[in-house]
Amino acid sequence: MDKPAPHYHGHRDRLRERFKAQGATGIQDYELLELILFRAIPRRDVKPIAKALLHRFGDLGRVCAADLDQLCAIEGISERTALDIKLVHAAAIHITKGQVSGRPVISSWSALLDYCRASLQHASTEEFRTLYLDKKNRLIADEFHASGTVDHAPVYPREVVKRALSLNATAMILVHNHPSGDPTPSQADITMTREIKDAAKPFGIVLHDHLVVGRDNIASFKRLGLL
Structure with missing residues (x-):
C-alpha cells in the first residue's frame, strides 16, 4: 500500500499554481523563499526554513545577499541550498548591470x-x-x-x-x-x-x-x- 503524500506536497502545488497565475503579485517574501527552496530541498516542509531565514536576516534581499557561512548556520540549509539562494542575488546583479552596460x-x-x-x-x-x-x-x-x-x-x-x-x-x-x-x-x-x-x-x-x-x-x- 502506497504511503500518503506528505502534507506539504499539496501546499507546494498550490503555491506554484498561484505563482504561475499571479507572478509575484500577492506572494509574500517567505513564499518566494519557499519557491526557491523547493528544488533544493525536495523532501521537507520548507516553510519553517523560509521563515527562519527571514527572522535571521530581515527580508528577502538580505537573505539572498547573506554570506554562505551565515546561510549555512540556519538549520536545514546545506551549502548546496545556500548556493541556490546566492544565485538569485547574482542573477539580480547581472540583470540590472545588463541595463547599464554599453549605454x-x-x-x-x-x-x-x-x-x-x-x-x-x-x-x-x-x-x-x-x-x-x-x-x-x-x-x-x-x-x-x-x-x-x-x-x-x-x-x-x-x-x-x-x-x-x-x-x-x-x-x-x-x-x-x-x-x-x-x-x-x-x-x-x-x-x-x-x-x-x-x-x-x-x-x-x-x-x-x-x-x-x-x-x-x-x-x-x-x-x-x-x-
Missing part, C-alpha cells in the same frame, strides 16, 4: 541606481566601488576597491585615479554603501570624495557623482551640492 549611464540613471541597489543595498559591511566611464559616459568597468567594517572602508585616491588612467577612463562615479541604512554622507565621505576629485582633475578625469547606497534610498553628492 551612456547619465541617460540611463534610473537603471544605474537599480544596479547600485542590487549590488550594495543589503551588504553587511561597507564596500567602496568605482564605475569607470569612457568619453561617451559608457561603463568601462565596475571595480571593487575596498571593504571594511560596518561603517568604514579604506579608500586611497591615488589608486582610484591610477586605475582610471590604466583603463583610459575619462570619467568616474564613486559608489559605496552605508550598512546602517542611512545614506547621509559622513564628513569622511565628503573629504575622501574631494581628494579623489582633486587628484583626478589634472588628468582631465571628471568625477560625475558619488552615490551612497542606504537601506531604502540613495544619496547623490551632486544633488546634495557636495560636488
